[in-house]
């Protein structure tokens with residue numbers, strides 16, 4: 001019969017689902033998810049009670065260095081389970097923050113230590129992956145910056161977090177998280193767009209100066225179309241990953257969860273303004289306005305590419321293909337029957353259960369993954385969107401590239417696929433584990449648009 005000592009020793013030698021950081025390795029960051037109250041709406045409106053990391057929206061901006069170990073403790077001060085997903089990080093599966101898939105949910109009053117090496121430089125963000133629509137919409141999101149060993153030379157850097165809030169007339173977070181209309185249409189679109197949780201960011205820049213801008217969309221539904229004025233701008237990275245060649249632009253689309261790093265030269269003259277505006281259906285709104293001052297700095301040559309992260313070599317010609325078809329939603333609807341919770345069911349049953357969307361005929365997480373890849377295998381996924389809405393498709397754990405008519409697109413972790421489009425992605429399955437592949441419009445995710453990929 002095993003002795004108690006032997007039993008304890010045996011239990012201690014079992015690999016834990018996710019190792020807690022040891023006492024000898026203190027955490028460098030504590031992120032407490034808890035209720036907070038901030039002045040979110042303009043000053044003549046009441047304060048807004050929301051949920052925040054460390055009391056602010058966006059949550060504390062984490063400034064880190066490539067190659068370092070990251071150790072952060074999540075403390076759950078909410079009255080419901082939560083986790084943190086480190087969006088875009090190529091990390092060990094147990095650190096990915098997906099409850100019931102990579103870790104147990106962190107219960108109210110409990111904590112969880114996340115530890116992983118920061119292998120990639122870039123602009124990332126963190127957010128819960130539990131009850132995501134409500135938790136992200138109430139304010140739980142923050143930016144994670146991993147600096148390159150040799151960052152580009154700029155005069156200033158700005159982090160700009162674009163978000164969209166649905167507020168009541170007295171500036172409270174609208175509690176309509178179960179709206180069937182949101183789920184079956186374009187998601188939880190708000191009525192108040194912000195940058196860094198303000199309706200507008202203002203400041204000063206010197207004419208001719210060079211800025212690095214890190215743009216993040218933390219909204220759960222709104223696709224921002226951003227226009228740049230009074231500057232010459234280049235995209236140098238998308239979803240954290242540097243472009244091979246910086247791409248000059250005057251306007252860019254930032255879908256939910258996407259990031260863009262820009263290098264921007266202020267071309268407006270002293271006395272003029274430089275601006276980032278959001279182009280919306282009902283008009284164009286200034287989000288960032290810089291008063292431009294002198295003396296004028298000397299113009300520089302176009303920026304060089306950022307130092308690349310260590311990406312796999314992608315040879316899609318040899319890849320296995322697994323198509324994904326997106327169906328459902330308003331205007332197109334569901335077929336008569338579909339699979340939900342492992343059973344074929346009438347569409348009426350799915351709709352009663354708040355399920356409006358299908359991935360390959362299945363609503364919600366299927367028991368078997370979309371793809372089971374062997375480690376190192378290259379996989380192609382043509383994504384066909386038969387719905388009437390765009391979807392921001394996000395793969396955890398690995399970045400992918402789009403297969404273009406000629407060549408390959410940039411490395412991304414989130415791709416916007418428009419209605420009636422087919423967009424094909426390819427990736428090297430080089431990170432073992434179970435990884436979610438889902439629409440990042442959280443109302444769509446919870447109403448059907450979830451799947452997963454297994455790498456073994």
Ligand SMILES: [Cu+2]
Nearest residue numbers: 391439441444
């Ligand atoms: Cu979607």
